[in-house]
Amino acid sequence: MLAPISISLASLHVTTMAPMLIAIAGALAILCIDLMKEGLHKSLYVMVSLLFLLLDLGAVIDFGNIFLKNGSVLGMFDMMLIDGLSILSQIIIVAGSMLFIPLAMTSKRFHEYNYPEYFALFLFMIAGFQFMVASDNLILIFVGLETASLALYTLIALHNRSKSFEAAVKYFTMGALAAGFFAFGSMIFYAITGSVEINQIALALAKDEYVNIGFVLIAVVFLLAAIGFKLSMVPFHTWTPDVYEGSSAALAGYMSIVPKVAGFVIAMRLFEFLVHSGVVWLQVVLYVAVVVTMTASNIWALVQNDVKRMLAYSSISHAGFVMAAILIGTTQANTALFLYWALFSFTNLGAFSMLWVSRQKNLIPGQSSDHPYEKFAGLVKTMPMAAVMIALFMLSLAGIPPFGLFWGKIYMIGSAVSGGYTVLALIMALNSAIAAYYYLKLIVFMFMKEPIAEYQKYYLMNASLSLKTIIGIAAIGTIFAVFAVNPLLKVITLFVYNSGY
Amino acid sequence: MFEAIAFYLFATLITVMFTITVMTSQALYALTAMAAGMIFISAFFFILGADFLGAIQIIVYTGAVMAIYAFGMMFFDTTRNVIEKRSNPRFVIVLGAFAAVLVVFIVLAPIVTTNLEAHYPIDLAVGNTQAIGMVLFTKYLVPFELAAIMLLVAMIAGIVLAGKKMDKSLTLMAEEEIALMHASSVSETLEEGAH
């Protein structure tokens, strides 16, 4: 008989799970509401999930202050690790979700929004992501990853269009394969270090001075493949354009922000200690991956003639751009990562919601895809305000100065320069030049071409008050980012530095 | 000596079974081969002293997963042999084999490591299930709960996706049709209510 275990509840820091539990409680609440009363309007569910997310955000921010006072907290038998990275990423995840959910209040009715389960799954997914980032244990990361992914596949499929199913199935199958890689990679790590906690692994490997380098590299390869899939690194990116085109524009915008930031946090936890301890191989591979992802996706985006697919490739390119931070590894680079992502989420969500606003239920004859460039031709003449908005987001994505993303870009290139990667800095700069072309192409279509009659009535079809407020918030976030950059920088550096990165 | 025979026996059996599942064109053979493979894997678990795991393997994997696949097979009436247009099949096999060779080349080398102390040492005195229970509900309580949530998510997904409500897609229907549809459905419920 094993001796009974007596552990004081306080020492477990159960509160570390508070944010996730709030999200789960929200999801369950929505399910119960649906149970009691059928057929309630989607606005109720939107508001309920918004409230729970608000509570969740409050809890996370509260943890932020605790972290600032006495550093990272290990909870639940050292399973939960609440350090700077997890708090920052949770803030981005929850804030991103809060920006996304009102996009459900479209004026036109879409299939997925008359399912209360959609919002429940949404909250479960957020909980999954939060678990993913808030833990140091590969098992919990894996389970969190799978929960979130499964929920995400369903959200995509619920859009109930043949393209959405195709996208969901593709995403699901490749996700399953990536899960296989993740499992195999963590098995190898477990084999050589005897533990699944990342800091334990780091310690064990350091103690062995990387003697069985072969195993380490194999494990890194498999994990890189798995996380590369999540971050849409080039060889593993093939799902991204189809999934973004298949799913609804709002969800595509969401997918380009939240899952990626979770992927980045895991990548930082896993690969930064390897890069610091001088695994040259990983540096070379990451360098090549970053350059190839950035340039290849930029070049493919050039040849697109659908705005949504172009934006998909552009988010791959931005992910590649930010992946350089992991390669560089300095505190400045990691801060640049979070700063860039915070600014990027505003701009990208704004850009995708502008597409979401112009969503049309049935394509007009001769229309090749949902959002061809021709649809936005001459927009300045018909709807100047919308044209200015899209131009604003496009210019910010291209990195034109006063708008948000420029500050992220210079801080990121600055960190590349300070990290000693001069050639990489140059490649990053030239890539934003290539990228400028296809952002410019849309601006040229909007401002310098004649409007095509048939598309006119489709514009702003899907617009409703809440959509416009979200676009307004995103626009304000992009334009006035310059004032927010300084406080953001200070806070992020504090968080990243204190959590030892 | 015993153990070696058992290992090699089961190892070859599993590899054969799984190659059948992968290679055959008959859906039925694939399913049954895989079920058999699962059983032999649970045998391995017993050999390795992970009794609880072996049991779980049988119940969950062979029991539940294979059952669902069987239902799936019936639903998709793939009983007849599945004709598949293969695009350059040899490339695929060569690629897989090459990957295997690469990983095996590394894995063959013995793992030289100093830190051997186990965080949760197996002491044979205590039964495997009890020990697993102890570890599961202390250290891995959070993943356990999250796994529960995950299964709930999977359930909801399954139900929602396969549900009848998915047949008429609101996304594709124009606004008027949706309004029309709602009017008719409201009247139906009234009638039911009236009866």
Next chain:
Amino acid sequence: MEVYLYIALFAPLVGSLFAALFGASPKTVITGLVTSGLLFISFVSSAFLLSYVMSGHTVHVEMMTWIAAGDLYIPFGFVVDQVSVTMMMVVTIVSTVVHIYSIGYMDHDKGFNRFFSYLSAFVFSMMILVMSDNFLGLFIGWEGVGLCSWLLIGFWYHKESASWAANEAFIMNRIADLAMLIGIFMLYWNLGSLQYDVVFANIGTLPMHIITWIGIFLFIGAMGKSAQFPLHTWLADAMEGPTPVSALIHAATMVTAGVYLVVRANPIYSLIPEVGTAIASLGAFVAMFAATMALVNRDMKRIIAYSTLSQLGYMFVAAGLGAYWVALFHLMAHAFFKALLFLGAGNVMHAMHDELDPFKMGGLKKSMKWTWILMTLASVALAGIYPLAGFFSKDLILEVAFVEHHYVLYTVLLLTAGLTAFYSFRLVALIFHGNERHLEHGIHPHEAYTFVLYAMAPLAVLAVIAGMAFKTPYYLMVTHLLPAVTYHIHNHTTFWIMTIGTQLFVILAIAYAYKKYAKAVKVDKKVESGFFYQLLYNQYFIPKIYDEVFSKPYLKLSKLAWKEIDLKIVDATVDGIANMIYQTGEKTHTMQNGNLSSMLRWMVIGLVVLLVLAVAFTAGYNAVNLQAM
């Protein structure tokens, strides 16, 4: 005294602006009168300044700073000393006469007001050129006269040849101005300032090779403006402009600017004698060269233009040999009688309804008696017969050449003197004597307006008395500034033989010209088709050579530069890079073919590639460790 300086300088400008106001409107005589009046005022104030300067004073005034950057400091400064006052006198006298003359000459022309505005503007820039106290002020005048000569040559811009000639003149001058600019740069960087007094004070301190280079560059600048050998073709074409323009600009003032420059910069050239001799020999060559071309030419104005060119050669010989005051004296004298000759030719042209070929007219002595008298007077002065100005200035140059023991130059100049006499009297004979060939063409000549003839009178008087009357007072005044060197042949006999000899040689040439052309003249094809005749007639084929060697290839090269280099090479590379990126996108784009199994394959391929790298690395790593152990 300063007020006179400003009046002399700005009167022409006021006149030009006043005439410009009426630029677009049709002919109004007031513009002609006002401009001529203002020029007369400028002449009067120049005379006052002359009297003041005769007594040895100079007027130096600085109006305002123009350019001040770093150590460079250039004011709008004006100096009236002996040299500039002579030039001012020459310019104002000739321009007043020409202005009055052109009131008559241009009265049928639509652009009457515009003409006077350009002419006064020209005089203003000439005054700046002459009066400025630093090299850059000189350069302002230099380019100003270049601009006005462009405007005036191209005055009848509807004529293709006129506008072409204007452009050619401007561009040719610009080539020389570049050399001048380089000279100015050298001056500044070596001496720190461009003021005349500062420059001439410490030019000696510079090493010899720098001074020679400065001398050469400044002379090339002078060569361009005074149409010396390589840059002379524009002067002949400049005859496209109205005759008063040719008289004022291309005979008296602008072309002499080069000589003025050399005279003004005499301290520089006196330090570098061998450059001087080079200038002299070039001058002599140009004298001979131009004279030969004038022999056969059939265009009245071009003959006079070549004679100007030849006389300029004489002046450069004098300046080259160090006899600066002689050069200036000849410049003054030449200005008077050459302007007179041109104006006379203008009268003839008017009478002959713009017909220029002397062979198509004749015997005008009867109908245009006064013009005949004036032109003969000018030609005699030009030839250098005793009492008139020519003798005193031109023969003096011969003496200078003789005294300086440049016997080669002396013989060339002597020969040219003969040629000059011959072609000038060939012209006079053809126009005024012999049978009236113009009647066949139905042209009835009439004398010019009387006030035009009265306008020409002062020039005639000066052409006569300038030699004797002005020589000594001029010599006393100008040697305050220029080196006072007198040339006279010691033993008496050679002096007399030389002077009488030249006189006889010149009279002989005149007689031969009369004999040949005074009577009925027949154009015999045989002579005209002779090699020498063709050679001279086509100005030694130099304009054709320039056209073939310079302008046509330049145009071809620019077309090539634009079409090939700019469009095909530089532009194509830029678009090529952009296109190359786009094409790589197009080609690699098919990787995304939407098929799930190919996507999965790409994932596994990515994995396998990484595995290969890992295994290669570990193999290498272990190998290294094995050796290390």
Next chain:
Amino acid sequence: MQEHILSILIFFPALAAMLGFVVHKDSARAYGITVAAIEFFLSLWLWSLYDPMTSGMQFMEMAPLVSAFGISYLVGIDGISLFIIILSAFFTLIGIASLTEKRRVKDLIITLLFLEMTMIGVFSALDAIVFYVFWELSLIPMLYIIGAWGGPLRIYASIKFFLYTFTGSLIMLVGMLFMAYFYYQATGQWSFSLLEWYRLILPVNFQMWLFAAFFFGFAIKVPMFPFHTWLPYAHGQAPTIGSVILAAILLKMGTYAFVRFSLPLFPDASVAFMFPIAILAIVMIVYTAMVAYAQEDIKQVVAYSSVSHMGVIILGIFAMNVEGITGSVFLMIAHGVVSGALFLLVGVIYDRRHTKLMSEFGGLASVMPRYATIFGIMMMASVGLPLTINFVGEFLSLLGFYKQSHSYTLVAGTAIIVGAIYMLSAYKKAFFGTVTKEENKNLKDVNRTELLGLVPLVIVAIWLGVYPKPLLVPINNSVEAIVQLMHDKAQTAEAKQRIPDLAHSAGLNSTQEAH
């Protein structure tokens, strides 16, 4: 109010543009003129407040923007930037005043006012990132002007213009970040302020790399020889107002940036790169002049002529002495005035005949005398006739460079010859000769609005040619400060020798002050 005048100057047009959305379509042009006029008078007031004798920065304003990364809104002007700012305000006023565009005038006015903000911002920014922000921002309005109101090939031209300059400026950005990193290594904290950077002495090989990086950004904007192919397209397709502003102000950003960034920050590298860049400048001068001579379209002639003039400016900048740099800064303003006027003139004939081919014109002098005179004056100014504005600049630039090398200046001097050739032949084709084409017979002469734009330019072209002192003194003092800074910072012997040390030659200098 006085110490914030620069921020007012920068952001007043932007604010006015924002309010412009409300103004009614028909009175948009009037609104534009009033705003531009106010802006112009503000700039004149700035000039009156400016104290020409001091050489340092004046009207400095500092506000922290991203202090963690050392970026601050730092603006200030000295002699070099003062006059280009006034020129920008002047040209926006002239541009809008003589606007004959009919299509979507309101959008055009708003874009022009935004463009004005960016222009003045670029020339007054002292913080590298703020400079970069305005540098990039100036591309967008110009892209829209060329793209929306341009000729048939407008989209290709505008995209080419935007991308070409954008790529160059990105390389410049990497250079700036490098510079900031070196500053951080040297002093331990981040700063992008130019005045801090001036105090930083870099090892020579770093200077080389940074100079090259900055060179790309500026050379494309100037445009220097190999990177100039976007200019003929941009000018060819841009509307008149676009060409005027592009030629008058936007080209000067490149040369201004050379004087403000490349020279003082990397003196040794500038000296090392002097001769290669001089060769490029000479190629620019001679080659583009020849190409201009071969053009059939009069606007292309003027476009290529501005590249040729920029060659002289670059030569003046790399003369590395006070005369040369003062000359080049003055020539920037001179070229602005002259090329702006020339493009306005080309616009006049384009509005009447809707063609720019010189073969279409001929004998215009008799049909439009006033137009011919103004064009003649401006043409003479462009050719660099003394007593016109260009001569002062060209003379000083060539004079300055003569000190560095005699033979180069001789070849570069041919600028005045080749310049005369293409300009005069263009004038001859267009104005001289008889009126052959039927349409040319009854063309109206220059009307009032066009004169409103042209006459002030003619006056300025002659006034500054005759009396350039009010401009030369402030420019001269600021340039002396930069040359002195370069001399002190120079490390290599050759740099020490090439850049004159003004301190010891103060004797000579002081006499100049006395006048």
Next chain:
Amino acid sequence: MEITLTHYLVLSTLLFAIGLIGVMRRKNLLMLFFSTEILLNAVNIGMAAISHYRGDYTGQMFAFFIIAIAASEVAVGLGLLIVWYKRTGKIDLDQMTSMRG
């Protein structure tokens, strides 16, 4: 002779490779899901073996959770498949290429 951990790792890699081949080879989605099952089972064997030889329960824990994940994956996978089948009537991979480029 004595069975060491390497034997098990090799076995696990082999099975993983078979699973990979299956995933890449199959055009029928259902069969493809079988292969993903094989992948996860391969990892389970490895995990169990390591926990046995290392004498540490974490491996078995991981295997246990992998089974849970596999189960939920099947549910969602089949759900998607059913919806796709109802919509198109075929579960062949090559029909699913409406989005490309």
